[in-house]
Amino acid sequence: MLKIAYDPIYAHPLPEGHRFPMLKYELIPAQLLHEGVITRESLFSPGLLDEAIILKTHNENYWQQLRDLTLSDKEQRRIGFPLSARLVEREIRIAKGTIDGCRFAFDNGVAFNVAGGTHHAGTNWGEGFCMLNDQAIAANYLLANKLAASILIIDLDVHQGNGTAQIFENERRVFTFSMHGANNFPSRKETSDLDIPLADGIEGDEFLRILKETLPRLISQQKPDFIFYLAGVDVLGTDKLGKLALSREACKARDQFVFEQCIANNIPVQVSMGGGYSPQIRDIVEAHCNTFKVASDLYF
Template identity: 80%
Template sequence: MLKIAYDPIYIHPLPAGHRFPMLKYELIPAQLLHEGIITAENLFSPGLLEEEIILWTHDSGYWEQLRELTLPPKEQRRTGFPLSGELIEREVRIAKGTIDGCHYAFDFGVAFNVAGGTHHAGTNWGEGFCLLNDQAIAANYLLNNKLAQSILIIDLDVHQGNGTAQIFENNPHVFTFSMHGANNFPFRKERSDLDVPLADGTGDDEYLSILRSTLPQLIAQQKPDFIFYLAGVDILVSDKLGKLALSKAACKMRDQFVFEQAIKHNIPVQVSMGGGYSPDIKDIVDAHCNTFRIAHDLYF
């Protein structure tokens, strides 16, 4: 069964100015329900997470500043959010949703978090609307519980997964692969195990051919027993931040290729959504729903 982490808290988490980027978390499940791809049974509400698990990834001083809402103003501005108890709770639930998703991925091959992909959060910093790094927290959870030994993080959001790269910089059990816009945020990049920076205006053929020549080789080398996939749709030509030029069809082919590789090698995949900033919300929702649609076709 296709399991999707979703919580009603996503609907009203933030002040008005931050509402737009949050709207998709309501619209994606609504669209999938409308199409009949899922029923309420496919959605689950993640709970909270033990602090200990957060501290396997994040610095205790940083976590305390989040929990106590005492993050210094400059660092708060870097996150892009006004800090609030609700916001922190939401971030913790997102991370729990990704961990739960890992368990479902072991059962069903693939599982989703309708949010997540908070890849700019590093060990001791938050940045770019990311406070806690959901897939990094889940990766450390799998390692510490001996549920996986060789993890591959495939980050195809248009922005570099700088937080994820930093967190696993010296960890031989997690391979970080980030394909991203070379001239895009974050402007000071960290070093992933494999970075593929793309020129502005990169289109369908070039993007897909790079992915097709890179990913199978990586899987052959690393032999991962678990994959995290960050499926940002800010690579679309319509995206106002992305600077790349992919069509929606190519974005779906990207997702299909990742899933086909995972299926071929029988590797469970947890998917977090990541970014999407097309001016028309329909484009964002449609491209994200494509990731679910293709997973539904291939797995279920």
Template identity: 75%
Template sequence: MLKIAFDPIYAHPLPPRHRFPMLKYELIPEQLLHEGTITKDNLFSPDPFDEETILLTHARDYWEQLRDLTLPPKEQRRTGFPLSARLVEREIRIAKGTIDGCHYAFENGIAFNVAGGTHHAGSNWGEGFCLLNDQAIAANYLLKHGLAKSVLIVDLDVHQGNGTAEIFQNEDRVFTFSMHGANNFPYRKEKSDLDVPLKDATVGEEYLGVLYNVLPELIRQQKPDFIFYLSGVDVLESDKLGRLKLTKEDCKARDLFVLEQCKLNNIPVQVSMGGGYSPDIRDIVEAHCNTYRLANDLYF
């Protein structure tokens, strides 16, 4: 069964300018339930978890400032969110949803988190609506508990996974691959193990051609026993922050290829949704829902 981490706190209430990007966290499961792609049995709600697991990835002083709500105003502005206990709980639950998803992926081949993809959070900073790096936390959890020896993070959000790159810069067991807009946020990039920067207005044919060449070779070279996939839909032409020119069909082809490569090589994969900022929320929800539909058809 396809297992999907979802909790109402994912759509955490925020000031008006922050609310629109959060709507998708409610609408994605609602749409999948409405059309019959999933039932309520597919959804699970993650609990908070221990700070020792967080400290495998994030610096103690940074985590304690989040926990105690003492993060300096300048650092709060960098995250894009006003800090609150509810927001910190949200980030913890998202990370736990990704960890839980790893266990379901070992059982079923794949698992999803409706939220997650918080790849701008570094070891000692939050940035770009990211406070705790869910996939980095989960990767370190797998390594710590001997559940994986080699991890590949496939980050196809339109923005570079700078936090993930920084966290694993000295960790040979985790290979970070980020394919992103060259001129997009973050404007100060970190160094992933493999960065593929794309020029503005890159179209689907070119984008997919690069991915088709790179990913199978990466899997062959790295031989990962677990893959994390960040499937941001801010690569769409309609996205107001994206600068690329992919259609929803291009995005669907991208997701299908990644998932096929995981299944072909018998590598469990955890999928976090990442960004999406098209002005019409229906474009965001439909593009994200396609990823679930593909997974359901391919694996189940």
């Protein structure tokens, strides 16, 4: 059974101007249930994450300021919205959902978080709507508990996973791979173990050619025993914050190739959904739902 982390807090309303992107967190599970791709038993609600686990990834001073809502106005502007206790709780539950998803992935091959992919959060900063880096926290959890010895993070969001790159810059057991728009946010890039910056306007055929040339080689070289996949749909040509030009079909083919590589190499994978900012919410929801559908077809 496909297992998916979801909690109503994922769709908690933000201040005016930030509510639209949050709608997808309600609509994705609703659409999957409506189409019969999943059942209610597929969804699990994550609890709260112990601070000690957060502190294996994030700086203690940063975490305490985040928890106590004492970040400066400048730091909050970098995140992109004003802090609230509810939003911090949301981030904690998302990170816990990604950790819990890892355990389901070990059993089932794959597991999802409806939210997550908060790859702009670094050791001591939040940025770009990201406050705690869910996949980085989960990767460090696996390492600390000896559940994995070699991890590959595949970040195919349109934006570079700068926070993830910074967190693991000195961690040889985690290989960070980011394939992203060269001229997109963040303006200051960090250095992943492998960065592939893409020119504006790249379409699906070229995107898939590069991915198919790269990912099998990486898996062969790194021999990971666990994979994290950030499946942002802001690579779509309709996305208002992205500068690439993939169709929904190409985005779906991207997901299928990643899952096929995980299956062929018998590597469990946890999937967080990342960004998606097309003006029409149905474009976002359909592209995200395709990721779940492909996994359901391949694994179950």
